[in-house]
Amino acid sequence: MKSVLYYIKEFARREWFSKFFTARTAPLESPPYFRDFPVLSGKTCTHSLFCMMACPAPGAIDVLRTPQGWQPRIHKGHCIRCGLCVEACPNGVLTSGRILDSTGRDGTALSFSFKIRVDPELCMGCGNCAVACPVNKVIDTQMSHGGRASNEGLLLRVNEGKCLVVHEEKCTGCKTCEHHCPNEAITVARLLEAVQAGEEMQ
Amino acid sequence: MTLLQSIKNYVRSKSIHVSYVDVGSCNGCDIEVLACLAPRYDIEQYGIYVHNNPREADILLVIGAYTPGWEEKLEMVWNKIPEPKVAIAIGNCPISGCLFNRPHTYIDPPVSKHIPIAASVPGCPPRPTEILNAVLSLAPVVFKDYEVKKR
Structure with missing residues (x-):
C-alpha cells in the first residue's frame, strides 16, 4: 500500500498529465539549406538574361530596370524552385539555399553558347x-x-x-x-x- | 461577444476539417498533402482532420491546373461544403497553371476564376510545412465570429 502511494506521488505529476494530453510539436521549419525561391544576393546584374533563358517555367522570372539598375524578379506562383537561374547567372546575382556554395566548391557552371x-x-x-x-x-x-x-x-x-x-x-x-x-x-x-x-x- | 460565440471560435480554431480535390495536377502536390498526414508532419496533432467527403469539410484544398473535365464539377464540390468554408490553392498549378500553362493546352487556370480562393500556397510542390502553416494560420482568422459577420 505504501509503495502504491509512493508511485502515485512520484509519477502522477501535473506536468506529466498536461504534457500527455496536449503534446504537440511546433510546425517544422524549412532547413537553411532548403532550395527556396531565389533571392537577390546584392551583386550587380549585367543584364545578360541567362536566368530567363535557363528558366523552364513560363513567366517565372523577369529582369526589370529599377532605380538601382537591372534586377531579376521571381514571380511566386510561377517559379518551381529548380535553381537553374541561380546556376546560369555568371555574376551570382541570385542566391538560393546552398547552390552558390556547391557550385563554387566544385567549380561547376551552366554556360550558354549560341x-x-x-x-x-x-x-x-x-x-x-x-x-x-x-x-x-x-x-x-x-x-x-x-x-x-x-x-x-x-x-x-x-x-x-x-x-x-x-x-x-x-x-x-x-x-x-x-x-x-x-x-x-x-x-x-x-x-x-x-x-x-x-x-x-x- | 457572447460566451457561446467565444466557445465556437475556440472550437473552430482547434478542430479543422479538410477535404482535398485534385483538378488535374501531376500528383506531386497530392503527395505533399499526403506527407502532412504521415508521422513526420502529423497534422492530426494540430486538430486538422482529412476527409474525402466535402460535406464534412470546412476547408477545401484545391490541387491542379483545372482541366476541362472539372468544369461545373468543382463548383458542385464547393457548393456541397457547409458554411463557413474556405478554399486554399495548393501549388503553382491552381495559381498560374505552372508548366502546363503553354500554348495549345486545354487547362483553364487560375482556379480562382471558378471558385473563391482564400489563400494560395506557391511552390512546385510546396513543402508540407508550408501547407500546414497556411491551414493553421488561415483557419482561426476566417472562421472567427462567423455568425456575427453573417448578420
Missing part, C-alpha cells in the same frame, strides 16, 4: 537581321539600310546578296534577328551546357 544558322535558300539578303542586331548597333553605329558595311568586327552582315555570320562568338542570344527576319531564314539556337572546371583542364 549558334546562328542561316538557310541560304530562304535568305533574300534584305539585311534586316544585320540592321536589327543590337551587337552590330554598338560596333557600327552608322550601319545603313541593307546591312552592307565594310566593318570587319560585325556579328552579321550581308555579303554577295546573302546574310553572312562573321563573328558568332559575339552573339548574346537575344533572337532579335530571328524576330526581324521576314522569311524565317535565320535561326538562333541557345545551347546550355553544364561545365566543370576540373574537366576542362584535363
Whole structure:
C-alpha cells in the first residue's frame, strides 16, 4: 500500500498529465539549406538574361530596370524552385539555399553558347537581321539600310546578296534577328551546357 | 461577444476539417498533402482532420491546373461544403497553371476564376510545412465570429 502511494506521488505529476494530453510539436521549419525561391544576393546584374533563358517555367522570372539598375524578379506562383537561374547567372546575382556554395566548391557552371544558322535558300539578303542586331548597333553605329558595311568586327552582315555570320562568338542570344527576319531564314539556337572546371583542364 | 460565440471560435480554431480535390495536377502536390498526414508532419496533432467527403469539410484544398473535365464539377464540390468554408490553392498549378500553362493546352487556370480562393500556397510542390502553416494560420482568422459577420 505504501509503495502504491509512493508511485502515485512520484509519477502522477501535473506536468506529466498536461504534457500527455496536449503534446504537440511546433510546425517544422524549412532547413537553411532548403532550395527556396531565389533571392537577390546584392551583386550587380549585367543584364545578360541567362536566368530567363535557363528558366523552364513560363513567366517565372523577369529582369526589370529599377532605380538601382537591372534586377531579376521571381514571380511566386510561377517559379518551381529548380535553381537553374541561380546556376546560369555568371555574376551570382541570385542566391538560393546552398547552390552558390556547391557550385563554387566544385567549380561547376551552366554556360550558354549560341549558334546562328542561316538557310541560304530562304535568305533574300534584305539585311534586316544585320540592321536589327543590337551587337552590330554598338560596333557600327552608322550601319545603313541593307546591312552592307565594310566593318570587319560585325556579328552579321550581308555579303554577295546573302546574310553572312562573321563573328558568332559575339552573339548574346537575344533572337532579335530571328524576330526581324521576314522569311524565317535565320535561326538562333541557345545551347546550355553544364561545365566543370576540373574537366576542362584535363 | 457572447460566451457561446467565444466557445465556437475556440472550437473552430482547434478542430479543422479538410477535404482535398485534385483538378488535374501531376500528383506531386497530392503527395505533399499526403506527407502532412504521415508521422513526420502529423497534422492530426494540430486538430486538422482529412476527409474525402466535402460535406464534412470546412476547408477545401484545391490541387491542379483545372482541366476541362472539372468544369461545373468543382463548383458542385464547393457548393456541397457547409458554411463557413474556405478554399486554399495548393501549388503553382491552381495559381498560374505552372508548366502546363503553354500554348495549345486545354487547362483553364487560375482556379480562382471558378471558385473563391482564400489563400494560395506557391511552390512546385510546396513543402508540407508550408501547407500546414497556411491551414493553421488561415483557419482561426476566417472562421472567427462567423455568425456575427453573417448578420
